[in-house]
Amino acid sequence: MEVSALGSSLELSATDPRSVRGDYAAVRQANDVAKTLDRGLRVLDLVADLPSGLTMTEIATNLRLDRTIVHRLLRTLAAHHLVTCDEDKRYQLAAGIIRLAKAVSQDLRSVALPLLGELADTVKATANIAIADGDEVVVLATVEPRRADVHIAYRAGQSHPLTRGSAGLAILAARAPESSERYEVTQARVVGYVVTHEEVIPGTWGVSAPVSVRDGRIEASIGVSLFSNEAMDWVGEQVRLTAEQIAQRL
Secondary structure, eight states: OEEOTTSOOEEOOTTOHHHHHHHHHHHHHHHHHHHHHHHHHHHHHHHHTOTTOBOHHHHHHHHTOOHHHHHHHHHHHHHTTSEEEOTTSOEEEOTHHHHHGGGSTTOHHHHHHHHHHHHHHHHTSEEEEEEEETTEEEEEEEEOOSSOSSOOOOOTTOEEETTSSHHHHHHHHTSOOOTTOOHHHHHHHHHSOEEEESSSSTTOEEEEEEEEOTTOOOEEEEEEEESOOTTHHHHHHHHHHHHHHHHHHO
16 A cells, blocks of 8 residues: 555555455446346246236246345336236236337338338228237337328327227237127137227228237237228238238248
8 A cells, every 4th residue: 555745645555455345346236237137138038928928926936036126127127118017917028129129130110111011002091010018009100102192191109008999909819819808809810800990090990900920929910091991801801911921021
């Protein structure tokens, strides 16, 4: 240890106990951060494997972690929109996961947009892709037709309950049947698409089909918004075929 003549400066050697304690504290803090990150990623992996969701207790049991720790992890992940909690207190992946996946070459948006453009031009109506976010459905992207006298314009990011509108009902049709589900959901499993009228946008018809991905990690639907219900069977078939193409490319 070296002290100046005036006693105003202090330089510690590498073997000084205070220096050793400081190094140890820094290493311990770095290890704690790494451990927390690892636990958070394990929570995401677990929730991703079960689209129906898990309770906090189920997560804690599966990962062999204390409920208090899991609560803090879930609260942080929810703050970043990576998980969401439904009315049954079950945690599922949230829309923030899609934002993180934007840089991936074959993410949902990059695969869907070219095919949505073709669909919009074919049926001469605005096409969209939407994803489930807890009890809501969120519009991920929209594509307007290039050649149409009139069309509906709305922006990505809009949301509404899963149980209202063709986009949410199509997503529900890809899930296991429930006794309380709407007739449109049950019928969609037969014909491959859902048709609704004025449930989200007044004066319009919605036609949507589920994007059924094999691993079940993506709950999405694609659809179009129309002013008329003419040739609805043909429109529905175009939507269904486009949804199948997107699913095959994911």
